[in-house]
Amino acid sequence: MASLAVAACGKKEEPKAAAPAAAANAEEKVLNVYNWPDYVAQDMITNFEKETGIKVNYQTFENNEALQAKLVAGNSGFDIVVPGSVFVKAQIEAGLLKKLDKSQIPNYKNLDADLMKKLVGVDAGNEHVLPWAWSFTTVGINKAKVAKALGNTPMPDNAWDLVFNPTYTAKLKSCGIAYLDSPTEILPPALHYIGKNAYSEDAADHKAAGEMLAKVRKDIRLFSSTMIDDLAGGKACVALGWAGDINIAAKRAKENKSGQEIEALLPKTGGLIFFDTLAVPADAKHPNNAMAFINYFLKPEVSAALTNELGYPTANKASLANVEPETAQNKAVFPDEGNLGLMVPPAALGNAARESMTAVYTSFKKGK
Numbered sequence: 046m047a048s049l050a051v052a053a054c055g056k057k058e059e060p061k062a063a064a065p066a067a068a069a070n071a072e073e074k075v076l077n078v079y080n081w082p083d084y085v086a087q088d089m090i091t092n093f094e095k096e097t098g099i100k101v102n103y104q105t106f107e108n109n110e111a112l113q114a115k116l117v118a119g120n121s122g123f124d125i126v127v128p129g130s131v132f133v134k135a136q137i138e139a140g141l142l143k144k145l146d147k148s149q150i151p152n153y154k155n156l157d158a159d160l161m162k163k164l165v166g167v168d169a170g171n172e173h174v175l176p177w178a179w180s181f182t183t184v185g186i187n188k189a190k191v192a193k194a195l196g197n198t199p200m201p202d203n204a205w206d207l208v209f210n211p212t213y214t215a216k217l218k219s220c221g222i223a224y225l226d227s228p229t230e231i232l233p234p235a236l237h238y239i240g241k242n243a244y245s246e247d248a249a250d251h252k253a254a255g256e257m258l259a260k261v262r263k264d265i266r267l268f269s270s271t272m273i274d275d276l277a278g279g280k281a282c283v284a285l286g287w288a289g290d291i292n293i294a295a296k297r298a299k300e301n302k303s304g305q306e307i308e309a310l311l312p313k314t315g316g317l318i319f320f321d322t323l324a325v326p327a328d329a330k331h332p333n334n335a336m337a338f339i340n341y342f343l344k345p346e347v348s349a350a351l352t353n354e355l356g357y358p359t360a361n362k363a364s365l366a367n368v369e370p371e372t373a374q375n376k377a378v379f380p381d382e383g384n385l386g387l388m389v390p391p392a393a394l395g396n397a398a399r400e401s402m403t404a405v406y407t408s409f410k411k412g413k
């Protein structure tokens with residue numbers, strides 16, 4: 046009897062105990078997400094909707110500059126956005142992002158503490174963002190087409206030569222060179238190639254990178270927001286892009302039985318690591334739904350699906366057990382310690398540096 050009484054009493058107390066959840070549910074069951082293209086596992090959104098009853102409106106943006114413009118304008122209507130680590134510090138400083146409410150993210154414990162430490166430089170105390178996925182900027186190739194276009198010239202020792210050295214670009218332009226279309230995607234690898242700090246804020250360094258870039262401008266066929274179709278569809282044989290997207294292109298070429306082998310290279314002087322992060326705009330209307338989405342994403346099997354389907358690692362340590370062996374062993378998805386050690390870690394760029402990079406990039410692109 047006594048235990049029944051306790052149970053009954055417990056029941057009576059329930060509505061009070063559930064008050065915070067009730068407050069969360071007071072939000073209309075809508076979540077507006079703004080992410081990069083080709084960056085979500087196939088069933089994730091529908092599964093989240095089924096599990097939570099929250100309806101997701103999903104839109105995409107093509108580069109960090111486009112997202113930045115939306116956030117600065119305000120009233121974007123988005124509840125979840127996915128800024129690259131390069132932009133996060135400036136966005137936090139400008140008050141554009143809300144702090145995460147970790148009490149609503151029990152799966153936060155699944156995150157890899159070492160990877161989270163890599164973000165404290167852009168988000169002190171890991172208060173505002175957590176990784177959606179990470180990868181590195183590098184060079185992707187269609188192996189057979191590149192070998193053919195290079196002829197007697199052997200592959201360079203440093204893969205960056207394929208996109209920055211006129212000796213190689215002059216030969217490769219026949220099968221197509223593609224660059225990402227964004228100042229903050231091109232200037233950092235260009236700076237790294239000429240031996241400067243990839244995230245230098247010095248306008249003189251940007252100018253020097255621009256001078257190097259000008260020498261290869263006539264050999265660049267396309268500027269693009271993703272390398273997937275360019276490489277898999279044969280528009281380009283070489284791309285300056287993200288390893289993850291190059292991995293997707295490789296997968297697609299295989300599935301299409303095109304006979305073409307596409308590969309993300311590991312440059313001898315290192316690629317540039319980036320994190321894309323889950324963040325909530327300061328004026329988001331559905332921040333609690335955003336926390337529910339983040340918590341859902343941090344389930345081991347949900348994060349693992351992103352890695353398995355798209356070839357992007359997440360920071361969800363608990364998801365690693367669900368990553369398929371073929372993906373886990375792919376060095377273009379999970380570079381080994383040696384390669385990671387060569388890579389440029391993520392860093393922040395201030396507004397003035399980004400403006401200076403944009404000016405250099407714009408005149409580079411125009412000057413054919």
Ligand code: N2P
Nearest residue numbers: 081082083084287321
């Ligand atoms: C999505 C690629 C986004 C990664 N396919 C670059 N930040």
